[in-house]
Amino acid sequence: MDTSLNNDLITRPDSMLGRVISSAKLRDAVKGIKRIKRSHRQIRTENVFKKTLVIVALSTIVLVLGIMVTLAWQSTLSIKASGLGYLWGKVWDPVQDIFGAYPFILGTLLTSFLALIISIPFSFAVGIFLGEYFPNGLASNFLKNTVELIAAVPSVIYGFWGLAVLVPIVRSFETAIGVTPVGLGIFTSSLILAIMIIPYAASLARSMIQMVPSNLKEAAYSLGATRWEVIRSVILPYTKSGLFAGILLSLGRALGETMAVTMVIGNTSLIPKNIFSPGNTMASIIANEFTEADHPVYLSALIELGLVLFLVTVVINMLGRRIIKQFTQD
Amino acid sequence: MEGTIVKSVDYNAYFGDNHVVKNVNIDIPRNNVIAVMGPSGCGKTTFLRGINRMHELIPGATSKGKILLNNEDVFDMHPIFVRLKIGMVFQRPNPFPNLSIYDNVIAGYKLNGIKLPKAEKDKIVEHSLTRVALWNEVKDSLTKKGSFLSGGQQQRLCIARAVAMEPEVLLFDEPTSALDPISTSTVEELFHELKKNYTLIIVTHNMQQAARVSDKTAFFYMGELVEYDETKQMFTNPTDIRTQNYITGRFS
Amino acid sequence: MDVHIKYRIGKSGVFQVVVAVLAFACVVPLMFILFYILKAGITKINWNFLTNLPKPVGETGGGIANALIGTIMLVLTASAFAIPVGILCGIYLSENRKSKLAYWSRLCIDILQGVPSIVIGIVAYFWLVKPLGAFSALSGSAALAIMMLPTIVSSTEETLKLLPDTLREAAFALGMPFHRVILKVIIPCGFSGILSGVMLAVARVSGETAPLLFTAFGNPYLSTNILKPMQSLPLLIFNYATSPYNDWHDLAWGASCILLIWVLLLNIFTKLVTRKWKVQL
Ligand SMILES: Nc1ncnc2c1ncn2[C@@H]1O[C@H](COP(=O)(O)OP(=O)(O)OP(=O)(O)O)[C@@H](O)[C@H]1O
Ligand SMILES: [Mg+2]
Numbered sequence: 001m002d003t004s005l006n007n008d009l010i011t012r013p014d015s016m017l018g019r020v021i022s023s024a025k026l027r028d029a030v031k032g033i034k035r036i037k038r039s040h041r042q043i044r045t046e047n048v049f050k051k052t053l054v055i056v057a058l059s060t061i062v063l064v065l066g067i068m069v070t071l072a073w074q075s076t077l078s079i080k081a082s083g084l085g086y087l088w089g090k091v092w093d094p095v096q097d098i099f100g101a102y103p104f105i106l107g108t109l110l111t112s113f114l115a116l117i118i119s120i121p122f123s124f125a126v127g128i129f130l131g132e133y134f135p136n137g138l139a140s141n142f143l144k145n146t147v148e149l150i151a152a153v154p155s156v157i158y159g160f161w162g163l164a165v166l167v168p169i170v171r172s173f174e175t176a177i178g179v180t181p182v183g184l185g186i187f188t189s190s191l192i193l194a195i196m197i198i199p200y201a202a203s204l205a206r207s208m209i210q211m212v213p214s215n216l217k218e219a220a221y222s223l224g225a226t227r228w229e230v231i232r233s234v235i236l237p238y239t240k241s242g243l244f245a246g247i248l249l250s251l252g253r254a255l256g257e258t259m260a261v262t263m264v265i266g267n268t269s270l271i272p273k274n275i276f277s278p279g280n281t282m283a284s285i286i287a288n289e290f291t292e293a294d295h296p297v298y299l300s301a302l303i304e305l306g307l308v309l310f311l312v313t314v315v316i317n318m319l320g321r322r323i324i325k326q327f328t329q330d
Numbered sequence: 331m332e333g334t335i336v337k338s339v340d341y342n343a344y345f346g347d348n349h350v351v352k353n354v355n356i357d358i359p360r361n362n363v364i365a366v367m368g369p370s371g372c373g374k375t376t377f378l379r380g381i382n383r384m385h386e387l388i389p390g391a392t393s394k395g396k397i398l399l400n401n402e403d404v405f406d407m408h409p410i411f412v413r414l415k416i417g418m419v420f421q422r423p424n425p426f427p428n429l430s431i432y433d434n435v436i437a438g439y440k441l442n443g444i445k446l447p448k449a450e451k452d453k454i455v456e457h458s459l460t461r462v463a464l465w466n467e468v469k470d471s472l473t474k475k476g477s478f479l480s481g482g483q484q485q486r487l488c489i490a491r492a493v494a495m496e497p498e499v500l501l502f503d504e505p506t507s508a509l510d511p512i513s514t515s516t517v518e519e520l521f522h523e524l525k526k527n528y529t530l531i532i533v534t535h536n537m538q539q540a541a542r543v544s545d546k547t548a549f550f551y552m553g554e555l556v557e558y559d560e561t562k563q564m565f566t567n568p569t570d571i572r573t574q575n576y577i578t579g580r581f582s
Numbered sequence: 583m584d585v586h587i588k589y590r591i592g593k594s595g596v597f598q599v600v601v602a603v604l605a606f607a608c609v610v611p612l613m614f615i616l617f618y619i620l621k622a623g624i625t626k627i628n629w630n631f632l633t634n635l636p637k638p639v640g641e642t643g644g645g646i647a648n649a650l651i652g653t654i655m656l657v658l659t660a661s662a663f664a665i666p667v668g669i670l671c672g673i674y675l676s677e678n679r680k681s682k683l684a685y686w687s688r689l690c691i692d693i694l695q696g697v698p699s700i701v702i703g704i705v706a707y708f709w710l711v712k713p714l715g716a717f718s719a720l721s722g723s724a725a726l727a728i729m730m731l732p733t734i735v736s737s738t739e740e741t742l743k744l745l746p747d748t749l750r751e752a753a754f755a756l757g758m759p760f761h762r763v764i765l766k767v768i769i770p771c772g773f774s775g776i777l778s779g780v781m782l783a784v785a786r787v788s789g790e791t792a793p794l795l796f797t798a799f800g801n802p803y804l805s806t807n808i809l810k811p812m813q814s815l816p817l818l819i820f821n822y823a824t825s826p827y828n829d830w831h832d833l834a835w836g837a838s839c840i841l842l843i844w845v846l847l848l849n850i851f852t853k854l855v856t857r858k859w860k861v862q863l
Contacts, residue, residue: 036411038444042759043408049761053674056667057687060735063728064690067697067705074708125604133598145853146609152849153615154789156816157838160823161615164622195611202608226594256698258792259816263824283700283792290704290796306704310697317696387754389680414757424748428770428861438756441766477862488752495756 071307077300086304092269092285094293099301101308103271107279108309110186111261112254114275115193120247123198127205127246132231135210144206151199159263162192167264174276184266185278192260197253201246208242208327209235242327248320256313258283282309334398335360335529336381336416336499341395343376343385350376352553353395358499358546363521363530365540365561368550369576374533377550378501381531382416383409399499414438416499417492422508423484425476425491432472434487435459438495458494462486462520482513489520493528500524502532506539518543537577541565549573616842623839626832635804636818639827646837648804649818653841655806656719656798656814657788660726665780668731672738672776673764679743688739695732702728703793711797719805719812722798726790730783737779741772746863774859778852785848789841791816815841 082089082099089100126147134140170191171183212235220230236243266278267288280288282305293299336358343351351373358364366374379385380393383404397404404412425434426441435455439446446454455472459465464486468479476487485505492500506514521530521543534540540547541561548558549570557564557573568574634645671687678684702725710721745768753763769776791814794800799811800821815837822834 039408039410039414042442042762043410046410046759046761049764053670053677054683056670057674057678057683059667060671060687060690060694060731061683063731064693066709067701070705070708071701074704122604122608125601126608128601129605133601143605143609146612149846149849150608150612152785152845153612154791154816154841154845156789156791156819156823157619157842158615160819160834160838161618163823165614165618198608226590228594228597229590231597252696256696256700258698258700259820263820283698286700286704287792287795290707291799303704306701310701313696313698314693318692321692382755384751384755387751389678409754410757410759412757413755418751418755420748420751420755422748424746424752426749426752426767426771427863428767428773437753438758441753441756441762442758443762475862491752491756 067310071303071310075300075304075307077297078304081297082301086301087308090271094289094298094301097295097297099297101282101301101305103269104280104282104285104305105308107186107265107272108255108281108283110272110275110279111189111193111265111281112251114186114190115197115254116247116251118190118194119198119250120201122194123201123246123250124205124243126198126202127209127243128231128235130202131206131209132235133227147199147202150195155196155257155259156263158192158196159260162188162260162264166191170276179274179276182266182276182278184264185276186265186272187275189261189265189281190275192264193254193257196257196260197250200253201243201250204246204249204324205239205243208239208246211242211328212238239327241323245320245323245327248316248323252313252316252320255316256283256309258287262287282306333360334358335400336531337398337401338377338381339396339398341377341380341393341397343373343380343393344391345376345388346390350553351380351393354555356548356555356558358529358531360529361525361527362545363525363532363543365544365547366531366533366550367535367537367540367547367576368556370535372550373553374550375503378418378503378531378533381499381501382418383412384418414495415497416501417495417497418501419485419488419492419503419505421504423481423488425479425484425487427475427477429476430473431468431476431479431487434476435490435494437491454494458490459487461493461523462490463516463523464490480513482509482516485509485513485517486520489517489524493524497528499529499531502530504533504535507535514539537565549576551576616846619835619838619842622835623837623842626836627839631833631836636802636822636833637829639829642829644829644833646815646818646833646840648801648813649815649837650840651804651806652719652798652801652813653788653815655808656723656726656794656812657784659719659723659808660730660787661780661784663723663727664730664734664783667727668734668780668783669738669769669776671731672735672742673768675735675739676742677764691732691735694728695736698792699725699729699790700792700795703796706793707796714809716809717797717799717811719798719808719810722794722812722814723808725793725797726787729787729790729793733783733786734776734779737782738772738776741775741779742768744775745771749863771861771863773861774856777859778856781848781852781855785845785852788848789816789845791820795820 078086078099086099086101088102090102091098091100092103126143130140130144166188167183170188171181174181216234216238217230220234261281262284265280265284267280267284268278269280272279286302286306290302293302334357338354338356341351341354354377366378368374376385381397385391385393399415426437429437432455433440435458436451456465459468464483467483476484479487506517509517518539524530532544544561546559547561547564549556551572557568557570565577568577630643631645632650633647634643635648636646637644675684675688706721706725710724711717749767749771750763753767794814794817798814798817800817801811801813805812819834819837822830
């Protein structure tokens with residue numbers, strides 16, 4: 001390929017110059033040579049560009065593999081020291097080198113699922129409202145944009161607001177129902193998380209509901225179904241896998257959320273007794289103790305938490321995405 | 331400058347395992363209008379795109395054989411050179427939506443990074459637009475976006491864009507199938523003008539159009555070149571039974 | 583019969599009202615948060631607040647200049663990595679839809695999208711903090727860049743995929759080399775989509791705290807050296823909000839206000855850009 005190009009470059013200008021008679025033709029010929037030279041530069045750039053694209057695409061794979069390898073490698077020390085018992089070890093005591101992740105795994109599951117339970121009715125309501133009842137219109141646009149903005153607010157701001165506003169409210173609530181009034185804890189974290197994850201399930205639910213073929217709905221309407229009956233017996237069954245994917249994406253988000261939770265969960269390594277107890281999640285314990293981890297096993301135990309968190313969120317997210325892909329392909 | 335300009339020698343084209351163009355040998359004389367006809371799916375577009383090496387842009391598409399341009403195999407040249415010498419106009423008008431009419435005409439220079447003095451650019455734009463009979467219609471709105479024109483005007487703009495590069499050959503893939511009758515006849519008139527300077531290869535489904543504009547006609551059937559002759563000869567006295575059936579409308 | 587139908591219609595109406603109420607209830611906490619932060623923060627913001635460094639507890643007149651400059655530097659450095667890489671990767675994915683490499687790369691981008699930010703922080707710590715022996719803005723930017731990548735890649739890919747093939751063909755038929763087809767035709771036509779992806783990515787990492795905790799680390803002084811620890815707005819908010827001092831809380835409210843306004847402006851601007859600069863195909 002390359003040699004033929006060079007031949008082209010060598011023979012073409014000559015044959016052009018051979019035919020030169022007038023100065024206009026000479027000018028054209030010079031232009032021709034310039035153009036061919038330019039084209040050769042272009043071809044080189046083209047090849048470089050194509051290679052760059054491949055390298056960049058490869059580098060994303062290397063990046064993700066690198067993340068996995070780093071996490072796995074850095075947690076080997078802890079895996080060797082505590083084995084699988086790490087996952088259900090009930091005590092986390094860095095001073096005595098006892099590392100059990102159970103309190104944090106429990107804390108993570110409690111906050112995330114509680115948040116999901118609180119937020120799902122709201123996000124599905126948004127999805128149904130925007131997807132079925134009022135896809136357009138001023139109020140709908142306002143709702144849609146506002147819900148999207150919920151995802152835009154930085155989590156540290158949610159955390160700060162939670163500290164200043166939510167914690168006192170929860171504290172008086174706790175006094176009212178007669179549990180130790182701390183304010184900080186699992187419940188407060190779940191409230192904040194519930195707000196933060198609304199948009200994920202909501203926007204997915206909206207787009208899924210909008211994809212329901214209108215002839216299905218019309219078939220139900222023509223049989224005399226009411227709007228609610230159409231939603232319950234046509235739309236929800238049709239979109240259930242998509243709605244489930246929305247729940248998964250919200251869950252993935254909740255599991256990995258760090259700052260807002262760290263700020264209001266109360267930070268204790270004890271197993272939470274009830275949903276009002278302070279606790280820690282996997283993410284928040286890492287945020288709290290990573291820079292304090294003064295010996296290798298301690299650090300490695302924290303990283304193992306990161307590894308577990310990574311694997312769990314990746315599996316949940318991939319599952320969600322797979323479901324969405326299947327849904328949109330049908 | 332008489333003689334053959336494009337010549338295909340045992341040209342074959344494939345989409346994966348699908349053998350779409352089979353052993354095509356054809357001689358295309360300079361400054362002629364060649365019509366390419368045949369039933370849908372017979373490989374006309376594929377053959378046309380093979381000539382300027384657009385075929386290979388489709389993933390999985392391969393080809394075999396030679397396409398000679400001025401006796402030089404296009405597969406020995408870099409596709410960029412080939413496409414600079416063989417322009418193409420597509421079925422649907424496709425002006426660059428982000429460029430003005432003016433910039434669309436000189437897109438081949440502008441987007442290729444070839445710097446020209448303003449005066450020369452103006453000359454090329456006016457010249458090319460005049461050649462496609464569009465100058466008078468758009469000369470006052472050169473800065474408007476190309477997508478603002480009507481379909482017929484857009485198609486002529488696309489022809490002007492190809493003409494501006496001063497290629498030797500122009501390929502047209504059903505250039506009028508998306509146009510109304512009036513735009514169609516404008517474009518057809520253009521072919522007569524253009525053939526003075528270029529060689530035109532036109533894929534068309536419209537037999538009247540082929541008869542009106544072309545000097546020679548090629549008839550493709552199931553990927554093969556069945557018959558290739560003077561247009562008059564072809565329409566009055568086709569030798570192959572398949573051609574006969576086609577032009578008398580006996581298969582559709 | 584008639585009663586039954588009325589009952590069904592009534593039920594349907596009730597459900598619609600319930601849905602509407604629940605849906606609009608979502609707006610309440612956000613409005614509450616926005617209002618609260620703006621109210622608490624806006625009064626703290628003045629010229630000194632923007633140009634001074636934080637003062638020790640007890641002294642008034644401290645500002646957040648170090649965090650402002652730090653955030654700008656961190657985000658700019660991260661963008662310098664992530665924008666070109668993200669756009670190029672998006673181009674690769676949209677140009678080679680079916681290749682093996684595209685499949686795996688796309689999978690990795692999907693994975694990256696879901697990785698918790700704190701995990702990215704850990705990784706950046708081992709890649710750049712430990713080897714260099716110090717917390718640094720560079721490592722923080724790297725973490726942020728990784729977080730920006732998936733947003734930019736997928737928005738680029740999605741945008742370019744939607745452009746009609748005829749556009750590329752028109753360009754190739756004019757003898758344009760591949761890189762010019764991409765850079766001069768495809769990218770300009772998809773510019774608004776790509777830009778909105780970039781802006782969303784910037785907005786997202788502007789507020790990221792977790793990946794900076796053990797990378798950029800924070801710094802009470804003004805630093806512009808990317809090999810040294812650097813303060814950022816979210817880090818400052820986190821540190822001061824969780825401190826017991828009221829003066830520092832005030833700084834944190836002011837900083838929250840600025841961060842919030844910045845992020846919201848970016849989001850709103852993104853919407854406008856997408857609408858306004860969209861190339862009509
Ligand atoms: N992108 C592609 N990928 C795979 N196969 C293709 C592709 N394009 C065309 N084909 C196949 O190649 C064959 C020839 O197609 P081609 O487009 O050349 O036909 P055509 O003669 O131009 O038809 P028409 O008159 O409808 O435009 C068809 O059978 C078609 O199925
Ligand atoms: Mg065709």
